[in-house]
Amino acid sequence: MKKSDAATAGSEPRIRPQLATPTDLKAEATRDIAGAMNGILADVFALYMKTKNFHWHMSGPHFRDYHLLLDEQAVELFAMTDPIAERIRKLGQPTLKSIGHIARTQRVLDNDAGYVEPGDMLAELADDNRQLVMRLRAVHSVCDEGGDIASASLLEGWIDEAEQRAWFLFEAGRRGDSTGH
Template sequence: MALNTGMSEEDRKAVAAGLSRVLADSYTLYLKTHNFHWNVTGPNFQSLHNLFETQYTELAAAVDEIAERIRTLGQPAPGSYKAFAELTSLQEAEGVPSWKEMVEALLADNETTARSIRSVFPTAEAANDEASLDLLTQRLSAHEKAAWMLRAHLG
């Protein structure tokens, strides 16, 4: 059944493509944050263990929202490691970094994800896609806050 919500198919595909990149970055960041939660050690263990849990829990909910928005636009949501690896701007962690390297990596990845989100705004604005703009605004705010929290741990 065809969608008739006021957006052209071309616009829906373009916005969904941008959201797919955001989804890949978000899922990759979720996985990395969860990995670091499991493996963090050092003098800041408790605070970082808790911070990472808060952040990966928020990301777990976010990836579902992003994927559902892509589906609402009538497009398939990427959902495999292969698809995410092709779409993400982030690098996976190698080995088990120090607590400080973990914080620095997650800080950089949240900032990269924020930039990915910002890159989708013009496409969504041109398509008059207020629902995607609202989602993108919420995600941008979450990543900027996460980056601030991580930056605070570095002093």
């Protein structure tokens, strides 16, 4: 038995310090905001993976353009993950811890199909990004209610980025008619 084990043998196990970070926001607000932000984090990881999946499995006459577009969008999505997680930690709350945690939390649907038509890939990702915009706006409201202007400010930039991704995907998937249908 190690010396440290002997010192604690028969006594209560040591309680590790909490991950709480001092903040002037109310505890209920930090809990609510962090919970909503963890949902966004899971969705962003899931959308990143789906975007990379479609990037890797793209085919067809527009392969190069679509392949590069999806790679650019995946980089943008991945770049969001650390600021989201760090914002949650700045609120003194825990963040996602594993792929399983992401899978239990995400709302973006996976696509494990063996083959997806390129136009369907673009349409699905455009829809996922539009849904992400709605969720980001909902989380912005939670931040406003809790007085968290720092998180709200970050969300505003991510809303604009997600709207742009959806726009580019929509335009890339147009079939050449004036209505986009």
